[in-house]
Amino acid sequence: MDNLFNALNNFFLIALPYIALFVFVIGSIWRYRSNGFKFSSLSSQFLEGRQLFWGSVPFHMGILFLFFGHLIAFLIPSGVLAWNAHPARLIVLEVTAFIFAIALLIGLVNLLYRRITNPRIAIVTSKMDYAIIVLLLVQVFNGIWVAYNFRWGSSWFSSVLSPYLWSIFALQPDTSAVASLPWVVKSHIVAAYLIVLLIPFSRLVHFLVPPIDYIWRPYQRVIWYWNKKEIRKAHTPWSLKRPKNN
Amino acid sequence: MDVRSQISMVFHLDKCIGCHTCSVACKNIWTDRKGVEYQWWNNVETKPGTGYPTKWEDQDIYKGGWEKNNGTINLKGAGKKKGLLNIFHNPHLPVIDDYYEPFTYKYLDLIESPEMDDQPTARPVSLITGKPIDIKMGPNWDDDLSGTPDFARKDPNLQDLSPAEQEAMFQLERMAFFYLPRICNHCLNPACVASCPSGAIYKRGEDGIVLINQQVCRAWRMCVTACPYKKSYYNWHTGKSEKCILCYPRLEAGHAPACMHSCVGRIRYLGVVLYDADQIENAASADESKVVDSQLDMLLDPFDPKVIQAAKENGVPDSTIKAAQQSPTYKFVKEWGLALPLHPEFRTLPMLFYVPPLLPVMASLGKQNTSQAEKMDPIAKVWNDDWLYDTSTEDLWGTIDQARFPLKYMANLFAAGDEEKVKIVLKKLMAVRIHRRNVTVGDIAPEKVEAALKGADLEAEVAEEIYKLTSLAKFDQRFVIPPAHREQALEMLEFTGDTKGSTGFGFKEKPERGL
Numbered sequence: 001m002d003n004l005f006n007a008l009n010n011f012f013l014i015a016l017p018y019i020a021l022f023v024f025v026i027g028s029i030w031r032y033r034s035n036g037f038k039f040s041s042l043s044s045q046f047l048e049g050r051q052l053f054w055g056s057v058p059f060h061m062g063i064l065f066l067f068f069g070h071l072i073a074f075l076i077p078s079g080v081l082a083w084n085a086h087p088a089r090l091i092v093l094e095v096t097a098f099i100f101a102i103a104l105l106i107g108l109v110n111l112l113y114r115r116i117t118n119p120r121i122a123i124v125t126s127k128m129d130y131a132i133i134v135l136l137l138v139q140v141f142n143g144i145w146v147a148y149n150f151r152w153g154s155s156w157f158s159s160v161l162s163p164y165l166w167s168i169f170a171l172q173p174d175t176s177a178v179a180s181l182p183w184v185v186k187s188h189i190v191a192a193y194l195i196v197l198l199i200p201f202s203r204l205v206h207f208l209v210p211p212i213d214y215i216w217r218p219y220q221r222v223i224w225y226w227n228k229k230e231i232r233k234a235h236t237p238w239s240l241k242r243p244k245n246n
Numbered sequence: 247m248d249v250r251s252q253i254s255m256v257f258h259l260d261k262c263i264g265c266h267t268c269s270v271a272c273k274n275i276w277t278d279r280k281g282v283e284y285q286w287w288n289n290v291e292t293k294p295g296t297g298y299p300t301k302w303e304d305q306d307i308y309k310g311g312w313e314k315n316n317g318t319i320n321l322k323g324a325g326k327k328k329g330l331l332n333i334f335h336n337p338h339l340p341v342i343d344d345y346y347e348p349f350t351y352k353y354l355d356l357i358e359s360p361e362m363d364d365q366p367t368a369r370p371v372s373l374i375t376g377k378p379i380d381i382k383m384g385p386n387w388d389d390d391l392s393g394t395p396d397f398a399r400k401d402p403n404l405q406d407l408s409p410a411e412q413e414a415m416f417q418l419e420r421m422a423f424f425y426l427p428r429i430c431n432h433c434l435n436p437a438c439v440a441s442c443p444s445g446a447i448y449k450r451g452e453d454g455i456v457l458i459n460q461q462v463c464r465a466w467r468m469c470v471t472a473c474p475y476k477k478s479y480y481n482w483h484t485g486k487s488e489k490c491i492l493c494y495p496r497l498e499a500g501h502a503p504a505c506m507h508s509c510v511g512r513i514r515y516l517g518v519v520l521y522d523a524d525q526i527e528n529a530a531s532a533d534e535s536k537v538v539d540s541q542l543d544m545l546l547d548p549f550d551p552k553v554i555q556a557a558k559e560n561g562v563p564d565s566t567i568k569a570a571q572q573s574p575t576y577k578f579v580k581e582w583g584l585a586l587p588l589h590p591e592f593r594t595l596p597m598l599f600y601v602p603p604l605l606p607v608m609a610s611l612g613k614q615n616t617s618q619a620e621k622m623d624p625i626a627k628v629w630n631d632d633w634l635y636d637t638s639t640e641d642l643w644g645t646i647d648q649a650r651f652p653l654k655y656m657a658n659l660f661a662a663g664d665e666e667k668v669k670i671v672l673k674k675l676m677a678v679r680i681h682r683r684n685v686t687v688g689d690i691a692p693e694k695v696e697a698a699l700k701g702a703d704l705e706a707e708v709a710e711e712i713y714k715l716t717s718l719a720k721f722d723q724r725f726v727i728p729p730a731h732r733e734q735a736l737e738m739l740e741f742t743g744d745t746k747g748s749t750g751f752g753f754k755e756k757p758e759r760g761l
């Protein structure tokens with residue numbers, strides 16, 4: 001029994017994260033390079049706009065907040081712990097995160113409902129879309145459950161999970177602390193790996209290409225085949241500069 | 247001076263017969279695929295009417311184009327701040343019902359139906375869901391429906407016309423309409439390019455064609471909102487935006503774009519203009535009363551040695567400069583001042599110009615209406631030349647002032663509301679007609695003809711040239727296409743072996759919807 005438990009632990013907490021990360025990194029790069037055409041957020045707003053608002057906006061707000069929350073707790077656990085040193089601040093953080101999680105849940109439910117009930121949207125929904133939504137739903141529900149029942153998550157995440165995650169990235173996986181966590185928490189971790197694993201095979205790829213550079217790029221874009229001024233000069237070679245295209 | 251070349255177009259609206267051949271030619275070449283059935287990169291609408299998508303000109307609804315506040319211009323419904331904040335849900339995005347739900351008919355039912363008591367029917371089905379639908383809208387649903395409450399009277403250009411003027415426009419006896427074919431304007435200050443968060447849309451330096459890189463588009467769908475002409479469309483199937491490409495593969499091969507090539511009325515002209523790119527910002531942010539003038543001021547005289555010199559320094563090929571000198575569009579727009587941009591107040595500096603139609607303007611006179619009504623048989627209409635199509639020259643410019651269409655309406659379309667601008671053009675068009683009537687029929691007193699030409703500021707020779715290019719021009723005069731120098735374009739491609747054995751240089755894999 002212990003052996004089985006250990007084996008499962010090792011698989012889900014050590015093997016799976018490596019598989020997931022490997023597939024995610026290689027898969028995303030491969031998909032980006034092989035066919036940029038398939039990199040799209042595949043927005044369906046054009047077919048239905050009103051319901052989408054109540055799905056997409058709370059969903060994205062919620063998931064962005066929680067994603068960066070988890071990321072910060074992973075990257076600078078000491079910072080989160082320092083913030084949480086004061087109970088009032090801890091409560092503020094937990095309550096805010098909880099509200100965002102609820103928003104995320106509501107958004108997801110609305111999105112799923114819209115995909116199922118609107119015939120136009122159903123047409124542009126793939127099996128993977130359903131899989132992703134259901135997986136996210138389970139994950140969020142699970143997360144809310146954990147946050148409610150195992151308080152205070154932001155603190156013990158920083159002290160228990162962050163070291164474990166770091167150990168994964170340091171290639172010296174250490175599951176001693178996480179192994180003893182309740183199974184609900186562990187399933188949250190496992191589902192997270194599954195989501196990472198599925199990114200290259202789903203529309204989630206669009207989060208890898210957020211249009212950040214729009215902020216500093218000039219509004220207008222003109223592309224030339226060649227730098228014509230240089231070409232006109234007799235003494236410069238024809239192919240002095242490669243054009244910026246492609 | 248930063249001289250660049252731009253492929254520009256002129257549509258002569260008096261000649262458009264509203265046959266939609268252009269739209270169909272375009273559809274057959276480019277948009278007969280899933281996801282773009284509803285897209286008409288070229289569409290022809292009846293004016294007054296609501297157009298396609300419905301009321302596209304009403305930027306209170308669609309928030310397209312640029313708006314000027316405090317001296318600078320900003321995108322009305324997109325841009326860095328609004329675009330990124332609204333990226334999860336764009337509140338100004340038109341939905342498919344603003345265009346129409348694409349449909350087909352189940353023709354197979356006609357053939358495969360078993361024997362029945364009734365005739366089999368071909369039911370309409372949606373091209374999106376495949377389910378039977380009630381057809382509510384089509385791309386040209388307002389065709390020829392001037393005067394109707396649902397279409398013509400909801401034309402956004404009527405907004406600042408008085409109720410009396412509007413009523414006068416839609417009186418049964420005076421009713422008029424004209425066709426407005428539209429394609430992407432390949433603007434000099436394109437709102438679509440500026441709005442694209444992923445930078446997928448760009449203007450080609452060599453010829454100014456505005457294109458969307460399908461590999462880079464990520465369906466942030468801001469261009470659909472930003473283009474005030476609604477000429478950037480969202481492909482609901484592939485999750486990529488698409489737009490008119492001005493048939494660039496054809497242009498590069500020296501052919502006219504399909505819509506222009508097929509145009510039955512021969513209303514379309516295409517040619518190069520040279521312009522000063524340094525002036526783009528100024529022209530786009532000019533006062534509303536000056537937008538037309540400042541846009542036309544950017545276009546440079548291709549015979550001016552200074553312009554030629556600057557163009558050469560900028561790398562504009564000699565062949566392009568030569569094409570600019572023969573350009574029919576330069577003649578219409580600059581030399582003769584006959585063509586105006588559509589809705590210059592959107593500030594995108596469109597490079598498609600329109601010769602406003604004279605027919606609906608001059609076709610009848612107010613004062614003759616009453617006598618006509620008396621003469622009219624209650625059932626049958628009595629044909630009367632005075633009544634329908636006035637070419638009398640008693641009162642030279644009277645017709646334009648008492649036009650069936652208030653000049654204001656035309657001005658709202660083509661001159662940001664400046665009636666004077668439209669009037670000048672219409673006077674010229676009228677003078678050319680009077681001149682030609684004198685030449686062919688000869689029933690007009692010479693002083694009258696002279697007065698007409700003088701009033702329109704035209705020489706007889708120029709009027710003759712205008713007449714020739716308007717009515718007699720052959721293919722090569724209507725379309726002066728500069729050589730594309732594909733030899734340079736091809737060198738741009740990475741490695742030609744990559745695409746060996748495939749159908750072209752576009753996609754190495756089938757352009758399919760992402761997972």
Ligand code: SF4
Pocket residue numbers: 429430431432433436437438439456472473474475476477478489594
């Ligand atoms: S007409 Fe619209 S799509 Fe075309 S270049 Fe102008 S802004 Fe862009």
Ligand code: SF4
Pocket residue numbers: 261262263264265266267268269290425427508509510511512513
């Ligand atoms: S083909 Fe020419 S004449 Fe016919 S609708 Fe189009 S623009 Fe008008």
